[in-house]
Amino acid sequence: MIPGMGGRGMNPAKMKQMMKQMGINVEDIDDVQEVIIKTTEKDIVFDSPKVSIMTAQGTDTYQIVGKPKEIQREIEIPEDDIRLVTEQTGKSHEEAHEALKEANGDLAEAIMKLSE
Numbered sequence: 575m576i577p578g579m580g581g582r583g584m585n586p587a588k589m590k591q592m593m594k595q596m597g598i599n600v601e602d603i604d605d606v607q608e609v610i611i612k613t614t615e616k617d618i619v620f621d622s623p624k625v626s627i628m629t630a631q632g633t634d635t636y637q638i639v640g641k642p643k644e645i646q647r648e649i650e651i652p653e654d655d656i657r658l659v660t661e662q663t664g665k666s667h668e669e670a671h672e673a674l675k676e677a678n679g680d681l682a683e684a685i686m687k688l689s690e
């Protein structure tokens with residue numbers, strides 16, 4: 575427990591003063607429209623979030639407050655891969671593309687699937 579909190583919360587001005595004494599600076603970023611966190615499988619999107627930067631010991635830490643939505647990322651299949659699968663299997667462009675999507679871009683798996 576932090577001294578002076580008393581279970582009811584601390585005066586924001588006093589909290590800011592204590593943080594400044596500890597070498598911690600917190601600054602809000604105004605007018606943020608969107609924050610996107612991209613992973614290999616999905617995007618995590620925050621619309622109109624509240625974002626602040628906390629600087630402590632020379633390191634910036636970003637805090638995002640808001641309701642995220644997850645969007646699954648669709649794998650991008652290069653045309654060269656589609657062409658290779660069509661040449662190896664004799665299947666159509668669309669069939670090769672779909673097989674590659676189902677195989678998460680794995681050429682060998684897509685060719686084996688279409689060769690069955």
